[in-house]
Amino acid sequence: MTPGTLVFLAIGFALVCVVLAMMLCTVRLLIGPSAQDRVLALDTLWMCTMLLALMLGIRYGSQVYFEAALIIALLGFVSTIALAKFLMRGEVIE
Amino acid sequence: MNGAGLPWWAAVTVTFLLVLGGLITLIGTLGLLRLKTFYQRIHGPAITITLGAGCILLASMVYFTVTQARPVIHELLITAFVLMTAPVVAMLIMRAAVYRDPQSGAAPVVQLDAEAPSRARDVGGRPTEGRS
Numbered sequence: 001m002t003p004g005t006l007v008f009l010a011i012g013f014a015l016v017c018v019v020l021a022m023m024l025c026t027v028r029l030l031i032g033p034s035a036q037d038r039v040l041a042l043d044t045l046w047m048c049t050m051l052l053a054l055m056l057g058i059r060y061g062s063q064v065y066f067e068a069a070l071i072i073a074l075l076g077f078v079s080t081i082a083l084a085k086f087l088m089r090g091e092v093i094e
Numbered sequence: 095m096n097g098a099g100l101p102w103w104a105a106v107t108v109t110f111l112l113v114l115g116g117l118i119t120l121i122g123t124l125g126l127l128r129l130k131t132f133y134q135r136i137h138g139p140a141i142t143i144t145l146g147a148g149c150i151l152l153a154s155m156v157y158f159t160v161t162q163a164r165p166v167i168h169e170l171l172i173t174a175f176v177l178m179t180a181p182v183v184a185m186l187i188m189r190a191a192v193y194r195d196p197q198s199g200a201a202p203v204v205q206l207d208a209e210a211p212s213r214a215r216d217v218g219g220r221p222t223e224g225r226s
Contacts, residue, residue: 003100003101003102003104003105004100004105006105006106006109007100007105007108007109007112007157009109010108010109010112010113011112013112013113013116014112014113014115014116014150015116016116017116017117017119017120018116018119018120020120021119021120021122021123021124021142022123024120024123024124024126024127025123025126025127027127028123028126028127028135034132034191034194035194036132036187036190036191036194037132037135039187039190040126040132040135040136040139040187041126043139043183043187044122044123044126044138044139044142044143047139047142047143047147047176048119048123048142050147050172050176051115051119051146051147051150054150054151054154054169054172055112055150055154057154058108058112058153058154058157058158061161063158066154066168066169066172069172070171070172070175073172073175073176073179074175077175077179077182077183080183080186080187081182081183081186084183084186084187084189084190085186085190087187087190087193087194088186088189088190088193088194
């Protein structure tokens with residue numbers, strides 16, 4: 001067993017964990033009793049997607065995935081803020 | 095396999111951080127699914143965002159620093175951004191929930207009010223005993 005194999009197995013395990021986490025988020029997104037539950041689940045889903053992109057970057061040894069993760073983090077923040085504002089005020093831009 | 099020239103200490107560190115990050119991410123979203131009221135559920139993703147993302151970002155930093163033989167720390171950008179924006183997002187969603195709950199006549203706020211007097215008595219009782 002080489003060090004590369006160890007990291008390969010760890011990335012596989014972490015990928016399975018994060019995909020399971022995304023499934024749990026999706027369940028909460030679908031059954032969420034109130035709208036704020038769904039927004040919270042969507043925010044967590046954005047975060048899990050960012051982690052997924054980072055881990056694929058380690059897996060394939062490529063720096064391109066880092067930029068994708070950065071953009072996913074930015075878009076997730078903005079979209080969650082817009083949704084929370086919509087829940088509070090009924091419109092995003094007043 | 096691109097991590098062929100990786101030394102053992104780096105491989106063990108990256109493995110530890112990745113396993114820890116994956117498990118913590120899973121635990122946080124499990125809390126999002128299993129907890130009962132919205133005000134309890136909002137604490138689950140906080141674990142995912144801070145500790146889970148922190149561990150995986152640290153693993154990425156260690157891996158690329160070792161494999162490219164130069165400091166690769168631009169993951170700090172994501173770390174700083176996520177740590178700065180997570181409280182803002184949590185506060186806005188919480189405010190939206192507090193604003194919307196009385197309108198929809200939902201149970202959580204009422205339940206918390208019903209439990210509040212006993213807790214307040216417990217918390218308020220101890221300092222007076224300590225003082226006397």
